Amino acid sequence: MRVLVVEDEPVISQVCHRTLDRQGFNVTLCPDGRAAQECLQTSSFDLCLIDIRTPRMSGEELFNWIKGQRPEMVPGVVFTTGDVISNRTEIFLTEANRPYLPKPFSPSELLKIINEVMASSA
Template identity: 60%
Template sequence: MKEAGHKRLKVLIVEDEKVISEVCRRTLEKAYEITLTPNGQTAMELINAQAFDLALIDIRTPLMNGEELYNWITKHQPSLLPGIIFTTGDVISHNTENFLTSVNQPYLPKPFSPKELTTIIEKVVSSL
């Protein structure tokens, strides 16, 4: 189990595809405290209400996309930045590619396996 001190690390998963968010939840829930939300707007509210150690953010979500959420986090909750991992099924878009390059955050292209998810989460946790 991944812990910082004696508390379980809290992971926010921002994903509008229910199947993917459930795979993430099932893969991570034994080691982490998981919160799911379908878009950046509700993610913003959750981040304002409680502290998260990690955030797995889909680039393309309704109401507020991952890029907009990242920009908000940069201004309002910068302590979360080292724990951000992006997911995207849009790896061929120049806008997405430019954004991911400019922010230099880890990302996981979709589709991904539970093993790939666990590996990237553990890598980020080890650098916190």
């Protein structure tokens, strides 16, 4: 199972990588939406863990690109955000209709949401 982690905070990306790698996932890390877009143009992933606020291209912009260019991957998208207060983020998450993890999150919370998404798309 291949997982793309789009996260600009090194500590969080390393926690995600370590947690998912220990569970047998093949993990690719991207520091922003633009780097993730480049990965998605050449590779497929079963799951995409996308931070909503990243430099160069936001998670929202990346998700809109995925919907247009890689719609088969939409069911495997999970968002992370430290910005659950903002009205704009709340509206986006509601419209995207994808699960999300508020930051900070624990490794067990990460695995729980990943397992739920895998089960629902199986």
